Amino acid sequence: MANEWGPLEGLIGEWESDTGGLDTAFSHSQDKVLGSSYKEKCSMKPFGPVDNGSQSLYGLDYKSAMWRGDEENPFHTEVGYWLWDAATGEVMKGFVVPRGITVLAGGNADANATKFTLKAALDDPQYSIGENKYLAKNASSLSYVINITIGDNSWSYDEITMLRMNEFDEPFAHTDHNTLRRVS
Numbered sequence: 001m002a003n004e005w006g007p008l009e010g011l012i013g014e015w016e017s018d019t020g021g022l023d024t025a026f027s028h029s030q031d032k033v034l035g036s037s038y039k040e041k042c043s044m045k046p047f048g049p050v051d052n053g054s055q056s057l058y059g060l061d062y063k064s065a066m067w068r069g070d071e072e073n074p075f076h077t078e079v080g081y082w083l084w085d086a087a088t089g090e091v092m093k094g095f096v097v098p099r100g101i102t103v104l105a106g107g108n109a110d111a112n113a114t115k116f117t118l119k120a121a122l123d124d125p126q127y128s129i130g131e132n133k134y135l136a137k138n139a140s141s142l143s144y145v146i147n148i149t150i151g152d153n154s155w156s157y158d159e160i161t162m163l164r165m166n167e168f169d170e171p172f173a174h175t176d177h178n179t180l181r182r183v184s
């Protein structure tokens with residue numbers, strides 16, 4: 001039987017990866033598209049319920065950070081919440097990327113699903129992306145899609161952020177994927 005966190009139950013905990021993460025992004029300093037392997041740490045703490053009138057949500061408070069090689073400071077971080085609405089089967093991931101970007105991605109899943117997909121788009125009325133004025137002009141996040149797969153004491157994500165960048169005529173696929181294993 002599903003618990004209050006539905007498909008998010010398998011994400012509760014402290015997680016780490018080795019250097020198996022892979023990021024593809026345009027590097028301004030090297031003026032080319034780079035694939036970078038990375039390691040990651042991620043913390044997911046359960047909370048709930050949060051009630052909005054008749055809506056009752058359970059969630060995970062999360063932080064994640066990624067490092068390339070031996071660098072001291074992470075090259076990417078996220079803070080946010082994963083949310084589950086059992087009445088509608090909606091899963092949401094709301095987070096901030098400290099470039100001045102906020103994302104609320106959403107999708108539907110069964111309570112005991114081990115695979116699900118969340119999406120956001122710049123102009124979507126519900127699941128949208130907010131960005132600062134510089135990025136809107138120079139490197140705008142058009143859409144975000146994340147596929148999640150939950151295993152035994154591990155989980156994986158595969159995500160694509162489509163960027164409209166001044167450097168390219170066509171939208172550029174900024175991609176990331178990794179598998180994390182439970183450390184506690």
Ligand code: HEM
Nearest residue numbers: 023025026027028029066076097101103139141144161176
């Ligand atoms: C694991 C997840 C992610 C990693 C490791 C990552 C990493 C990177 C890296 C290395 C760059 C290139 C910076 C440079 O050298 O100039 C970059 C650029 C960028 N990322 Fe990400 N990113 C991730 C997820 C995201 C997400 C989810 C979004 C938005 C929803 C995002 C939006 C951007 C934007 C807009 C830029 C372009 C900045 C510019 O060109 O000035 N990234 N990212």
